[in-house]
Amino acid sequence: GDSVTQMEGPVTLSEEAFLTINCTYTATGYPSLFWYVQYPGEGLQLLLKATKADDKGSNKGFEATYRKETTSFHLEKGSVQVSDSAVYFCALRSSIAGNQFYFGTGTSLTVIP
Amino acid sequence: NAGVMQNPRHLVRRRGQEARLRCSPMKGHSHVYWYRQLPEEGLKFMVYLQKENIIDESGMPKERFSAEFPKEGPSILRIQQVVRGDSAAYFCASSGDLNTGSGGYTFGSGTRLTVV
Numbered sequence: 001g002d003s004v005t006q007m008e009g010p011v012t013l014s015e016e017a018f019l020t021i022n023c024t025y026t027a028t029g030y031p032s033l034f035w036y037v038q039y040p041g042e043g044l045q046l047l048l049k050a051t052k053a054d055d056k057g058s059n060k061g062f063e064a065t066y067r068k069e070t071t072s073f074h075l076e077k078g079s080v081q082v083s084d085s086a087v088y089f090c091a092l093r094s095s096i097a098g099n100q101f102y103f104g105t106g107t108s109l110t111v112i113p
Numbered sequence: 114n115a116g117v118m119q120n121p122r123h124l125v126r127r128r129g130q131e132a133r134l135r136c137s138p139m140k141g142h143s144h145v146y147w148y149r150q151l152p153e154e155g156l157k158f159m160v161y162l163q164k165e166n167i168i169d170e171s172g173m174p175k176e177r178f179s180a181e182f183p184k185e186g187p188s189i190l191r192i193q194q195v196v197r198g199d200s201a202a203y204f205c206a207s208s209g210d211l212n213t214g215s216g217g218y219t220f221g222s223g224t225r226l227t228v229v
Contacts (some may be wrong), residue, residue, distance in 0.1 A: 036219055043117070043220035044156075045206055089155065095216075100169060101146075101218065105155035 001029040006090045006104035013080055013111050021075040023064075023090035031092040033057075033066050033073040038087045038106070045076075047088070054061045080111045117142075117207050118187075119221035126195050126228050134190040134224045138207030145188045146218065147180060150202040162188060195228045202226075 007022040025031065029031040032051045036044040046059030053068035062077045073090060118137040126132050138145050147159040158172040162182035173180065177195075182188040192199055202225045206218035 036220075041222075043119075043222040044218075045220070049217055050189040100158060100161065101132075102147075102158075103156040 002031065002094045002096075002102050003093060004090050004092055004102050004104040006088075007107050009087075010108040011105070013109070015111055015113050017111075019075070019077040019080045019084075019109070020100055021088055021109070023073045023075065023088075023104060024045060025071050025073065025090075025092050027092055027094060029095035032096050034074070034091040034093065034101070035062070035064055035075050036089040036103075038089065038093060040086070046091060060092055070109075072075045080109070082111045085109055085111050091110070117205055117219050117221035119203075119224050123220065123225060124156040124224055124226045125209050126226065128196060128228055129194050132195050132199070132226055132228075134192075134203050134205075134226070135187045136190070136205030136207075136221060137187040141217050142207035142219070143207050144184050144208045144210075146208075147188075147190050148206065149203060150223075152201070156204065158192075159218045167184045192226075195226075197228050200226055201229045208209075 003026045005024050033035050034049045035047040037047045038044045048059040050057040050066035053066055056065045064073050064075045066073055087106045087108045089106045093101050117139050121136050143163055145162045146155040149159055150156050160173050161169040165184050177193045177198045179191045202223045204223045205221045209219050
């Protein structure tokens with residue numbers, strides 16, 4: 001079935017460092033891909049999305065490109081800030097299974113000053 | 114424009130009691146989803162509902178768990194005779210028609226259930 005595998009955490013970076021969080025997926029059809037962010041004590045918030053191959057989603061300095069050939073959707077940011085400390089979830093929405101989303105296990109990011 | 118409202122934020126129950134978790138979807142959204150997040154784990158799909166209908170309950174445990182989304186009022190996730198293993202964060206999400214909207218869910222802040 002459809003699934004998402006993302007990089008194990010936790011990840012600790014210094015402020016202004018480059019961030020990559022890897023995400024790969026398995027899906028039939030043509031899924032849409034998402035990154036969600038969860039700040040401490042809160043629910044998940046949509047960070048960015050891409051709906052077809054080669055699309056690049058971007059928001060708040062974060063980017064991810066939908067790579068069909070490598071079935072990947074890696075999250076990147078050129079210069080992280082302390083306020084980016086959160087848990088990041090990669091997700092796919094199946095094009096076959098209707099409205100169901102499949103989430104990765106989450107990657108915890110801590111940015112230290 | 115209020116987002117997805119979940120209450121209570123925190124719920125403590127003794128083993129054997131019932132837990133009722135409420136979710137009011139975002140205005141204009143008619144699709145509701147419940148997810149469970151166990152400590153140190155990702156989100157696990159539980160159930161997908163539209164008004165008065167359960168569309169997909171493939172992630173719901175077969176016993177003790179039930180969900181509803183009545184014509185009027187919030188969606189309710191009910192856990193009967195809770196056990197310690199039910200302790201988790203339960204998140205509700207809502208969406209409009211995913212084929213025409215942003216394509217994503219809007220999540221509530223969750224209910225953190227602790228069974229003592």
